[in-house]
Amino acid sequence: KAGVTQTPRYLIKTRGQQVTLSCSPISGHRSVSWYQQTPGQGLQFLFEYFSETQRNKGNFPGRFSGRQFSNSRSEMNVSTLELGDSALYLCASSLDSGNYNEQFFGPGTRLTVL
Amino acid sequence: GNSVTQMEGPVTLSEEAFLTINCTYTATGYPSLFWYVQYPGEGLQLLLKATKADDKGSNKGFEATYRKETTSFHLEKGSVQVSDSAVYFCALSELNNQGGKLIFGQGTELSVKP
Numbered sequence: 001k002a003g004v005t006q007t008p009r010y011l012i013k014t015r016g017q018q019v020t021l022s023c024s025p026i027s028g029h030r031s032v033s034w035y036q037q038t039p040g041q042g043l044q045f046l047f048e049y050f051s052e053t054q055r056n057k058g059n060f061p062g063r064f065s066g067r068q069f070s071n072s073r074s075e076m077n078v079s080t081l082e083l084g085d086s087a088l089y090l091c092a093s094s095l096d097s098g099n100y101n102e103q104f105f106g107p108g109t110r111l112t113v114l
Numbered sequence: 115g116n117s118v119t120q121m122e123g124p125v126t127l128s129e130e131a132f133l134t135i136n137c138t139y140t141a142t143g144y145p146s147l148f149w150y151v152q153y154p155g156e157g158l159q160l161l162l163k164a165t166k167a168d169d170k171g172s173n174k175g176f177e178a179t180y181r182k183e184t185t186s187f188h189l190e191k192g193s194v195q196v197s198d199s200a201v202y203f204c205a206l207s208e209l210n211n212q213g214g215k216l217i218f219g220q221g222t223e224l225s226v227k228p
Contacts, residue, residue: 004157033215043203043218055213090157092216103216105150105157 002027004093004106012112018079021109025072025093031055032074033103034066037088046089049074050096078111086113116141116208120219123201127194127226135189135222137178137204145206147171147180147187148216152201161189161202194226 005024013019025032033056034046045058049068066076072093078085088110092103121136139147146165150158162171164180164187171178176191187204204219 006157031213035216042220043216045215045217048213048215050213056210056215058215092158102160102163105159107155107157 004091004104006089006091006106006109008109009107010110010112012114013081014114015081015083017081018077019081019111020075020077021089021091021111023074023076023091023093023106025074025091026104029093029095029104030072031094031096032068032072033092033094034074034076035090035092036060037090037108038086043090046076081113083113085111087111116145116206116217118204118206118217118219120202120204120222123221123223125222125224127224129196129226129228130193131226133189133191133194133198133224135202135204135224137187137189137219139185139187139204139206141185141206141208143209144182145208147178148205148207149176149178149187149189150203150205150218152203152221154200158203194224196226196228199224199226 007022031050033048048056052068063079068074088108090108091106094103117140148163149161151161162173164171167182169180178189201221203221205216
């Protein structure tokens with residue numbers, strides 16, 4: 001079974017631009033979560049999608065948004081990029097967030113904002 | 115709110131040494147507890163988990179016991195190898211009627227020298 005895939009793996013943008021990151025979960029998984037990893041703040045939860053609906057949201061500004069498609073693939077978007085948005089963005093999938101026993105992580109997208 | 119605290123790194127050990135990475139948590143209810151490992155340039159991999167008090171999770175020689183009385187989930191390995199060099203994250207699952215998320219500790223970097 002293929003694991004969680006994220007594209008692109010690396011991205012360089014400049015301040016003020018916007019960016020879209022993509023995540024394909026493991027086949028059959030319906031829950032997709034996004035996390036931001038930075039040296040200063042560590043791993044922080046962004047949001048979770050289940051059956052195309054955002055079910056949970058972390059404490060991030062509205063510039064961070066996401067969506068999930070009917071095939072469970074998910075995208076996250078960051079608008080008006082700031083230098084502080086430079087991070088590794090990790091996507092994780094699980095069968096169902098109601099039985100929260102295991103999340104499988106993708107390799108991440110490394111975003112650099114110049 | 116819920117939180118996870120890990121011992122600070124980096125931890126440097128010689129091959130075949132005994133490893134302990136301390137992890138304590140604060141949570142309402144009875145969350146599941148996890149240890150994830152991150153190798154350089156990669157995403158997170160689940161190392162082991164425990165879903166209720168006194169459960170012992172184990173994998174690849176690593177083990178951790180869910181201690182409700184001390185709110186701890188310390189990671190141990192009897193004999194580390196150079197290949198165990200990585201960053202280790204302790205995490206708990208937080209569930210509510212809006213879905214779920216993982217709350218991570220700050221991570222502990224382990225370096226094993228031959």
